[in-house]
Amino acid sequence: MTSPARQEHGTTALTAPARGPRQLLLPLAIIASGATLAIAVQLVFDPFRTHIPLCVLNHLTGLECPGCGAIRSVHALLAGDPLLALRNNALVTTAIPLAGIGLVAWAVRRSRGLRTNLLPSNTVLLVLVGIAVLYAVLRNLPMFWFLAPISYVGG
Numbered sequence: 001m002t003s004p005a006r007q008e009h010g011t012t013a014l015t016a017p018a019r020g021p022r023q024l025l026l027p028l029a030i031i032a033s034g035a036t037l038a039i040a041v042q043l044v045f046d047p048f049r050t051h052i053p054l055c056v057l058n059h060l061t062g063l064e065c066p067g068c069g070a071i072r073s074v075h076a077l078l079a080g081d082p083l084l085a086l087r088n089n090a091l092v093t094t095a096i097p098l099a100g101i102g103l104v105a106w107a108v109r110r111s112r113g114l115r116t117n118l119l120p121s122n123t124v125l126l127v128l129v130g131i132a133v134l135y136a137v138l139r140n141l142p143m144f145w146f147l148a149p150i151s152y153v154g155g
């Protein structure tokens with residue numbers, strides 16, 4: 001009996017990848033969904049003036065996780081204030097354009113009929129997790145106060 005991975009590999013080796021403008025639909029749908037969600041959040045509330053207890057770690061311990069301030073960061077980016085976005089979550093602020101570049105590269109490769117493995121290698125994954133953990137540790141240290149998100153709630 002062959003493993004599912006081996007069967008899948010055999011199947012993918014026999015079929016040619018589709019190509020053409022229709023291959024842009026999935027990447028465009030992902031980009032449109034993300035943009036729609038971000039704009040909807042932008043229109044519904046101001047995360048700088050509304051306390052949204054989304055983070056369990058922050059709620060229970062007061063510590064900032066790597067994602068704390070992400071909504072405020074996206075909100076600031078959409079408002080055209082990249083410095084405020086960086087101030088609230090530098091990790092997310094730098095990840096958004098990189099993810100956008102990756103999505104565009106993936107869309108171009110798909111339209112040309114080239115396969116792209118969207119899952120990063122274990123090494124890349126370890127480096128990304130290491131960066132996120134380091135960022136989480138640093139933003140909770142007093143000397144790196146500028147990495148912690150800001151809020152105008154109650155201020």
Ligand SMILES: [Zn+2]
Pocket residue numbers: 055056057058064065066067068069
């Ligand atoms: Zn958090």
